Amino acid sequence: MRIFRWKALIPLGLFVVVVVLAWSLYVDRLIRLGVEAGGTAAVGAKVDLRSARLHLFQASLVLRGLAVTNPRAPMTNLFEVDELNLDINLRALLWKKFVAETVAVRGLKFGTARKTSGALPAKQAATAPGGEASTQSEVEEWAHRLKLPSLDLQGLGKAVNVAGVSPDSLRTIALARALAAKGDSLKGSLGQRVAAADPRPTVDSARALATRLGNANLRSLGIAGARDAANSIRTTLNAIKASRDRVTALQRDATAQVDSLRRQVAALDRARADDYAYARRLVQIPSLDPKDISAALFGPAALQKLVPTLLWTRLADRHLPTGVAPRRKAGPKRARMAGTTFVFPVPHRYPAFLVQFAEGTFELGGRTTMAGQYLGRVTGVTTEPAVYGKPLTFAAGREGAVAGPRSIEVTGSLDHTGAVPHDVVSADLAGVRLPAFDLGAAGARMDLRTGAVNFALARTGDSVNGRWRVRSDSVGWSRTGDTVAANAPAPLGSRAWVDALVWRAVSSLRNVEVEAAISGRLSSPSVDVSSNVGGRVAGALRQAVSAEVSRVEAQVKARVDSLVSQQVTAAKGKLAALDTGPLKSLTDDQGALNGVEAQLQQKLRSLTGGIPGLRLP
């Protein structure tokens, strides 16, 4: 019987021809569907592509009408591209990798409106692997948790209800109670260990030996007697040494524990300072620190700029993983179980997706700071930076602005090639039309008109440092509230009073500088806001209300002190009890052991005739 059915080669050939024909007929559609599905999964919102055209023999791919929905605003596109011309690396396709050597981008527009919503159905959004929903909610939660000071002076001029400061809400009390409990517990455990290591039996026995030997010497005891006495002394000295070692170890341990407790007692003062600040907020006394006032005035606006920055940084982490260790991801959706797909990357091979170089012009619409024509370049866009081995870099500069002399340069690099990601982004905008700020806390509107914006962000691993600064020399001010009412006399601390005071302080300012700095861990950085406006307002407030603030602050401090002093005293008393109890006992034991040891050493020397090294037979 023949093994091969050679006549089947013809149908097999026909089958291959049919497959090739079907592929050439449907490949463009498949690419379009693939881009849409892959993009949607990566962005977490709809990605639409009007058409795709693959020219296999020219190794080029043309994508037209690409629209990527902004997941945070589904009726707006994150960006839209009229045409993308890609020169693709055919060799990489053999490895099932997509590598575009150059990409020419034409008609890139940001923030364009969509005719239909690009939001995913709830079920699909929940399962979208690259969905940014969770990252976005984490960042928003951070912003929500961030406590920005307020410029609320309503507590001034009123009888302050300090009784509202509850003992349960003061950190000092909880800390002092915990310290007292720790002190008790430590005293108990140390007492037991001191009792267990009690050297008194050894000391007593040594003293008895010393007394028994009295003035005995070699002549009175004879050779044999002196030898026995010397041996007894040596045995006792060994026992003293062992006992002293135990006491010394215990003393070292006890001292370390008591020192730790002492440091925690020192933290009580810091906790009390925090409690003063908490109580001050509770009775609505504002801080007169310029930084706090700047944060109250510009904090919300600064957060609006910083939240997207943090969001993009964290999304970069999600989409640009570090390292080349094998990774796992959900398998493809199909009728069969999806399973898990393992990836086994190797450095300096083709990454799964790579755009080596892309260049294009783009436009930002509207009449905002950034509106205008730009030229941008991006290199090294890849899903596997460690495999590619080069960082993603980007640079964009403005070629034409909507109005006036403009200079905008944005550069950055996202280096995820090593184990620790290192990202740097900077943007410098000079002579640009700046937006107006509503200072809700001051009932005023600040129009920055024309000025400069600088932004810089550096991130290494989990640590982030960023700065956003706005400067203008031609600021205009207007009141947002009722001008007549605002000019009328108002009670101290009322909203109208604050508005009037802030207005008097800042309305003559023409040079304004606002700086927001972000630093700390990427998951929960701290934010500092400073501005010369804050300084001016702080000065005016100090002049107007410092006596009143001091009076209320004194009341608040007295209330906090009265609530916490008992517990703090108790905690400090426990610490003192440790010093006078177990620690002192251990010191006394050491002294007793040293004393009796010296006595026996003296006796031993007298028995051996004071000749060093002589040992009786």
Add this chain to the structure above:
Amino acid sequence: MLFLKLIQQLVKALNSDGTPGQVAAGMALGSVFGLTPLMNLHNLVLFGCALILNVSLPGVFLGWTLAVPVGFALDPLFDAVGKALLGAPALKGLWTALYNTPVVPFTNFNNSVVLGSFVAWVVLFLPIFFLARHGVAKYREHIYERLRRMRFFQAVTASGWYSTYKSLTGWKL
């Protein structure tokens, strides 16, 4: 209708010109298309093999048809086997080499269900072959003559589709 086609498939395979060995080899080979997820390169290669090798094509289709529900049912098992193999530190070098070899990634071997089901098929190939060969031989020896006198069997074999197929292939009943 599907059931009828399955019966026809069964009848064609069991009564074709092929020897029990050819039918069994076809069934063992065809079962890969049912056991493993279909749209992968290894299935294209094995389909070419099924055409080129002198195995029973009805046997291939019968094996495929019978293995589909088995494949679906055993997916969790395949997934577990695939995960164990792909996650085994001792095999990391092999998978890394395969993953970075041209064309091989199109087999999707790095998917736990694909690898697990493919390994299961490799392991089950010979048992399926011997079981099927034994079954076909016994069927032809003992059951076939009794079956062909049954009206249901005659109805199935007398259907237009079957007649067309028979006339085209020349396989005898």
